[in-house]
Amino acid sequence: MKINYIEQQCKSVLHKISKSNLPFKWGVNPFRGCLHSCIYCFARYTHSYLDLDPSKDFETTIIVKMNSPQILRKELSKPKWKKEFVILGSVCDPYQPAEKKYQLTREILKVFRQYRSPLTIATKSDLITRDIDILSEMSQEMFVNIVMSVSSISPKAAKKLEPRAPSTVRRLQAISKLRDAGLKVGILLMPVVPFINDSDGEIESLFEAIANAGANFVIPGILYLQGASKNRFFDFIKEEFPELESKYKQFYSTRSPPKYYRTKKQLLFRTLIKKYQLDDYNTLKPENQSEQLTIEHWLKKEGKGDK
Ligand code: SF4
Numbered sequence: 001m002k003i004n005y006i007e008q009q010c011k012s013v014l015h016k017i018s019k020s021n022l023p024f025k026w027g028v029n030p031f032r033g034c035l036h037s038c039i040y041c042f043a044r045y046t047h048s049y050l051d052l053d054p055s056k057d058f059e060t061t062i063i064v065k066m067n068s069p070q071i072l073r074k075e076l077s078k079p080k081w082k083k084e085f086v087i088l089g090s091v092c093d094p095y096q097p098a099e100k101k102y103q104l105t106r107e108i109l110k111v112f113r114q115y116r117s118p119l120t121i122a123t124k125s126d127l128i129t130r131d132i133d134i135l136s137e138m139s140q141e142m143f144v145n146i147v148m149s150v151s152s153i154s155p156k157a158a159k160k161l162e163p164r165a166p167s168t169v170r171r172l173q174a175i176s177k178l179r180d181a182g183l184k185v186g187i188l189l190m191p192v193v194p195f196i197n198d199s200d201g202e203i204e205s206l207f208e209a210i211a212n213a214g215a216n217f218v219i220p221g222i223l224y225l226q227g228a229s230k231n232r233f234f235d236f237i238k239e240e241f242p243e244l245e246s247k248y249k250q251f252y253s254t255r256s257p258p259k260y261y262r263t264k265k266q267l268l269f270r271t272l273i274k275k276y277q278l279d280d281y282n283t284l285k286p287e288n289q290s291e292q293l294t295i296e297h298w299l300k301k302e303g304k305g306d307k
Helices: 042-050 056-060 068-076 098-102 104-115 126-141 155-161 168-180 200-213 227-240 242-251 259-275 295-305
Strands: 004-008 026-028 061-065 086-088 119-123 144-150 184-192 217-222
Touching (some): 042 056, 056 061, 068 104, 086 104, 098 104, 104 119, 104 126, 168 184, 168 200, 184 200, 200 217, 200 259, 217 259, 227 242
Parallel strands (some): 026 086, 086 119, 119 144
């Protein structure tokens, strides 16, 4: 598969997150597009703004923001910057394979460290362990934590859903390494995908695995589909799981599965969060942030769009 890396200069890096169930006010993304190619990826629509195809081009044409560390330094140095909560990787994975070559994420970490600006890093990649040295230094001086996204205990399901992302085993090993280095690591246990990785047994095994790896907290979530991501996912179901096509049409007539399904899974999540003691969601937030979210609060917010 041929990958096009398009190197560009950007004018700004920090972007405001207006609609989010999570407590992040700002996002940073050194790359646009993502080679990990997760079928359900919500960020696919961003390629249509570039007149590129959100299905194929999103996975093969990666925009590299070459000057992002320098522009971020200018933005964080402004007196008006109030050190609000930032997530690195709000749209596209900052540790996707392009980072091996460009090392922009590593430079961006140094900028956050220079300004002691609180940071969460979201990724699916064990490449983050490359930066344990700088992350450890940061954690001595400022608020920093990591959220690793993990969806499936079954290697087969993970390979189908996230074809070019590191395996679940590699991610679990990365979580252990980060925890051994004293870093806070939370898990985005998502998406739970109806009929593919969603049996109660599989979900519990995944909770057990992340608890054994030492994760501090978990935020679970069920597959949500809209726009370009929905089209891509429906094509995938047609190709890979044709027997599920009519079920999916019923289940996703709106953006989420039916309420009875969500309620049942949320009950399971709550039970498992308690059982495996993974409820320390407040470690996600720097102490100086006023809003104190809890898992219960977050799950309630997640269900806000209930039909
Ligand atoms: S790792 Fe994240 S950004 Fe990359 S394809 Fe998967 S969901 Fe999208």
